[in-house]
Amino acid sequence: MSNRDNTDHQEPQDYVLYVPGGVLWGIYPLVVLKFLEDLTQLPVSKQFNNFAGSSTGAVALGGLNIPKSKGSTEPRYSAADALEFYKVVGRRTFPPRSAYYERQLIMDLVKLGHEFTREIVWMAFEKTDALLSAGVNGAGRLMNRLKRSTTPYEPFILKPMRFLHNTLIRPVDNAVERGIDHLLAKSRYDINVLREALDTAYRFEDTNEPVKLHETIVSHHVTSMNVTRNEPAIFFHFKDENGITRHVSHPDMDVVDLTCASSAAQTIFQLYKASNENHYCDIAHFDTPQTPINSYQGRMQKNKNIKLIMIGTAKRDAEIDVQRLNGMLFLQQLIGRLGAHLLGLPQRFILQRDLMNLRQNLGADNVVVVDKSMSKDTLRAQVLSNPRLINAAAHFGVDLRARSQISHQDRTPSPDLFDSRDDNIEKMESFGWDMVWENIDTLVPLAKELVQNAALRGHITNDRAAEIIRGIDKIYPMNETAMAHDHDNDNTPAPEPSKPSKWLQFDERAPTTLRQSITGLFNRIVQRDKYTPPPPPAAPYIRDRDTFAPHQDAESCNVCASGNIDPKKQRPPCTHKGPEPK
Numbered sequence: 001m002s003n004r005d006n007t008d009h010q011e012p013q014d015y016v017l018y019v020p021g022g023v024l025w026g027i028y029p030l031v032v033l034k035f036l037e038d039l040t041q042l043p044v045s046k047q048f049n050n051f052a053g054s055s056t057g058a059v060a061l062g063g064l065n066i067p068k069s070k071g072s073t074e075p076r077y078s079a080a081d082a083l084e085f086y087k088v089v090g091r092r093t094f095p096p097r098s099a100y101y102e103r104q105l106i107m108d109l110v111k112l113g114h115e116f117t118r119e120i121v122w123m124a125f126e127k128t129d130a131l132l133s134a135g136v137n138g139a140g141r142l143m144n145r146l147k148r149s150t151t152p153y154e155p156f157i158l159k160p161m162r163f164l165h166n167t168l169i170r171p172v173d174n175a176v177e178r179g180i181d182h183l184l185a186k187s188r189y190d191i192n193v194l195r196e197a198l199d200t201a202y203r204f205e206d207t208n209e210p211v212k213l214h215e216t217i218v219s220h221h222v223t224s225m226n227v228t229r230n231e232p233a234i235f236f237h238f239k240d241e242n243g244i245t246r247h248v249s250h251p252d253m254d255v256v257d258l259t260c261a262s263s264a265a266q267t268i269f270q271l272y273k274a275s276n277e278n279h280y281c282d283i284a285h286f287d288t289p290q291t292p293i294n295s296y297q298g299r300m301q302k303n304k305n306i307k308l309i310m311i312g313t314a315k316r317d318a319e320i321d322v323q324r325l326n327g328m329l330f331l332q333q334l335i336g337r338l339g340a341h342l343l344g345l346p347q348r349f350i351l352q353r354d355l356m357n358l359r360q361n362l363g364a365d366n367v368v369v370v371d372k373s374m375s376k377d378t379l380r381a382q383v384l385s386n387p388r389l390i391n392a393a394a395h396f397g398v399d400l401r402a403r404s405q406i407s408h409q410d411r412t413p414s415p416d417l418f419d420s421r422d423d424n425i426e427k428m429e430s431f432g433w434d435m436v437w438e439n440i441d442t443l444v445p446l447a448k449e450l451v452q453n454a455a456l457r458g459h460i461t462n463d464r465a466a467e468i469i470r471g472i473d474k475i476y477p478m479n480e481t482a483m484a485h486d487h488d489n490d491n492t493p494a495p496e497p498s499k500p501s502k503w504l505q506f507d508e509r510a511p512t513t514l515r516q517s518i519t520g521l522f523n524r525i526v527q528r529d530k531y532t533p534p535p536p537p538a539a540p541y542i543r544d545r546d547t548f549a550p551h552q553d554a555e556s557c558n559v560c561a562s563g564n565i566d567p568k569k570q571r572p573p574c575t576h577k578g579p580e581p582k
Contacts, residue, residue, distance in 0.1 A: 021053075024428060047453075076204075194269075257275050
């Protein structure tokens with residue numbers, strides 16, 4: 001009897017996990033997913049049956065949707081692995097740079113100044129040619145009239161300045177343009193670093209082949225912009241309730257390819273050229289969960305029993321100093337901390353509008369948003385008034401009574417999303433745990449729902465689901481009365497926090513070249529299946545043919561395996577005299 005036959009006759013719900021973009025802020029949702037994985041003792045791909053995201057969300061969820069082998073439903077990476085992997089890749093993809101946006105703005109102004117200068121010089125040369133031609137032709141007409149010639153004067157056009165421009169000015173201008181484009185490209189981050197990292201990780205564990213879009217464990221949805229065709233690009237793979245693939249947009253496209261296509265933000269990277277020869281850019285700034293929900297409902301013809309879980313990247317800003325904002329220039333509004341929200345106003349409006357529409361479409365209870373909105377002081381006051389939260393954090397090795405455990409980074413500003421220094425990465429991880437503590441009253445009931453839904457889908461039995469829920473109640477009881485209840489008679493163990501796999505322990509020494517960076521890092525991170533143990537000690541080779549019998553199989557011969565025999569001279573079957581096998 002299958003696990004699903006043991007459950008009540010209830011229809012399982014479709015849980016859609018959506019993660020937006022946010023560069024290094026993608027650490028926040030991965031911390032939340034690690035917390036859910038620790039509570040439920042289930043991989044994320046067994047909690048949710050639909051993954052959706054763009055940019056950061058595509059990178060974070062892509063690793064969690066990679067199977068161990070073709071056709072397998074077991075993920076290769078846990079949420080703890082994905083978190084560590086994201087931190088490592090983030091350090092390599094975004095090396096520390098100061099005033100990134102300000103430098104980009106300066107390069108844009110230099111580019112604009114060059115274009116403006118080019119147009120001014122060209123117009124000046126054209127105007128000079130026109131004046132020279134008018135002067136010469138005027139003198140020619142005058143001389144023609146003085147000679148009283150009966151032949152009409154034929155004017156001609158002089159282009160000495162155009163010749164000078166084409167021979168001298170244009171080559172210099174082209175060289176300056178190439179130099180500016182080179183500096184502009186160097187001022188941005190290199191998306192090839194991200195691609196090489198993902199290409200090493202997004203592979204099957206047994207065959208080391210890249211994972212295609214139609215081979216993901218659960219449904220997968222990623223958005224991007226096809227710049228070549230000037231149209232939106234939606235990559236999707238939808239499975240039904242039995243895990244059978246129903247719709248795939250790009251069956252031959254690698255998960256690495258579509259993830260990079262969704263991550264190529266124009267303000268961060270250059271356009272990404274995919275394997276289909278099209279160029280893509282990131283549109284995460286204006287992407288919302290409305291897109292995957294509409295796509296799923298339209299393709300699967302399913303309009304009910306869908307629940308959206310959106311884990312944000314703490315983009316919500318604090319209140320703005322209006323008086324100071326009114327006194328800013330336009331450029332200050334673009335690059336200043338108080339004015340940086342200007343670019344986010346349309347995105348926040350579109351997101352809130354679409355969430356309102358989704359609540360009306362799916363139901364208010366079926367749209368759950370987990371994000372960070374409290375200041376450190378508000379959060380600390382909430383923590384100190386909630387002993388259940390203090391005990392739950394202690395289970396994960398965190399003492400919330402200590403002020404240093406609450407993220408000392410205030411909500412204004414958030415940690416720098418491009419700062420990959422170790423101290424800032426630690427702040428971001430602490431910030432992610434702040435999201436957990438702030439939303440724990442939402443996450444714990446959600447974890448129980450996910451466990452029950454996993455039982456309905458046949459991933460676990462009802463007994464196992466009940467055992468997991470009892471363990472969750474031990475960590476975070478629903479109220480103080482339940483907390484005071486004596487659990488001595490309940491032998492159910494509380495779920496233990498997960499840790500990254502041993503193969504994720506890496507050497508932090510800075511490599512000298514990009515190739516050394518990628519090769520050295522990922523040989524330690526994800527290529528554990530290529531590790532081969534050292535050969536056994538070489539057996540002594542004795543030439544006494546009467547004491548030792550000949551071996552017929554070179555693979556079972558200790559002498560051949562030791563490497564003491566030249567493979568060019570020794571061919572199987574093995575005929576030399578070696579130690580007699582036991």
